[in-house]
Amino acid sequence: MVSKSVSAQKSEQKKYKQSKHARYDTKINRIKHKCRSELDLFSWQKWKFHENDYWIDSFVDRLTRIDYRYTSKSEFVKQYESKNIPVMITHVTDHWKANKHWTEEYLLKHYGSHLFKVGDDDNNKNVYMKMKHFLHYSSHEGLKDDSPLYIFDSGFYKASRSKKKNSLLDDYKVPKYFEEDLFKLTGERRPPYRWLVIGGARSGTGIHKDPLGTSAWNALVKGHKRWCLFPPNTPKELYDPPMKPYDHEGISWFDQVYPTFKKRLQDGQTLGEKWGMVEVLQKPGETIFVPGGWPHVVMNLDLTAAVTQNFCSSTNAEYVYLSTRHSRPKLGQKLFREIQKLGKYEPDTYAHVAESLQATKYIPQLPPSSGSSATSSSTSSSSSSSSSSSKKKVYYGQFNRLRNR
Structure with a gap:
């Protein structure tokens, strides 16, 4: 059996590589469409950044x-x-x-x-x-x-x-x-x-x-x-x-x-x-x-x-708890309970953290409608900026006073 010439082998390898790249590109284009269905393939380079x-x-x-x-x-x-x-x-x-x-x-x-x-x-x-x-x-x-x-x-x-x-x-x-x-x-x-x-x-x-x-x-x-x-x-x-x-x-x-x-x-x-x-x-x-x-x-x-x-560390636990209590109440409750337990089991290290979270009970919780969430649109968040801003100032002002006691 006559073996293929070196040039023929290189030609086949080149064709395989090209077909491989073509298969990759097809799969990549499908993924791009899934991630950004609002864009056609040409719009991905629209602004020429x-x-x-x-x-x-x-x-x-x-x-x-x-x-x-x-x-x-x-x-x-x-x-x-x-x-x-x-x-x-x-x-x-x-x-x-x-x-x-x-x-x-x-x-x-x-x-x-x-x-x-x-x-x-x-x-x-x-x-x-x-x-x-x-x-x-x-x-x-x-x-x-x-x-x-x-x-x-x-x-x-x-x-x-x-x-x-x-x-x-x-x-x-x-x-x-x-x-x-x-x-x-x-x-x-x-x-x-x-x-x-x-x-x-x-x-x-x-x-x-x-x-x-x-x-x-x-x-x-x-x-x-x-x-x-x-x-x-x-x-x-x-x-x-x-x-x-x-x-x-x-x-x-x-x-x-x-x-x-x-x-x-x-x-x-x-x-x-x-x-x-x-x-x-x-x-x-x-x-x-x-x-x-x-x-x-x-x-x-x-x-x-x-x-x-x-x-979330001992240092930022208060702020994390208040943010979690507002955004995910059940998760916030779980975090609060577990830190209270930790304060009892390891008082030398965590008693002060548990006590600081206890003090946050006196900080009123932000109503769900105030402030803009991470997923809210710029339009909706700006329309209520004046009322939500004043509530945030009260909320964080009380929080900071407790932290600085």
Whole structure:
């Protein structure tokens, strides 16, 4: 039997590769339609955002940085968490396996057929994509899409999605500052709280506050992220205005809303300076602490891989409980009961936390109609802004007085 010539073999390999890419593209297009059914395939590149440069100079980033190796937990809590101040932490990821494992080559080899969440469909059901398809997308169509698909998966640790055991959870370690996790006391009621985040340039999350008053940390293993954060007292109509015909993706915010914060006011300040906007360029190996109540928006500047977790600690337990009591009453009751038990079992550590939650009984609960939820539209939230704003001031004023006793 005559063997095929080298040129014939190369030709067949090329055809197979082309057909393979075509199959990938077909599957990717279906997934894109599920995630954004309002867009046709051409509309994904309508605004040509890929032609713009969204990088910022390092001098714009004035966020304080602390060295994880030399900053104790008590010092972190005293200087940053208790004061509700964001900070960037260096050297957290120095010894993580993720440094070697969260590369394109390793992920393709070991997790190529694993499913990861990349969005929700019109029925609010999760949409998943295989890692091999995602990496193909990120190096092809994703390079030009205005707001590319990205992995934001709270179930990345589950082995049930594949035949092999998923060890991504073993690739990182929760930093010492954030090991306390009071929300675990709620058991199965607990909402999602940790996510694997992988995405290319211009992907990211729109402006939002983290759920239920929780604080968060985000450790970046690969790539660069651009952040803007706002103090809790910043008016929502400034940082989250209506953006039609644009969507509420991170890239749209940076293109449409960010420029308004750089305009000079009559007093010479920019709007961002007036309200204390914090700009951040997060680099590989850096971990950002985002306090509860701080609105923030995030955009990836290149292909990134990160892990992020929300948490409830002794320090922010009051604020988290009040937020949870308002948004999810049953979960709030469960959290309250479990912390009271903890206060009895471990009084030296948690009695003061249990007592502080007891004191919040005297703070009236916000009625469901006041204030805007995370999912409310800009139109509906702005129409009732005057009445809800005054109620919020009373609510948080009473809360702060109790905290400062």
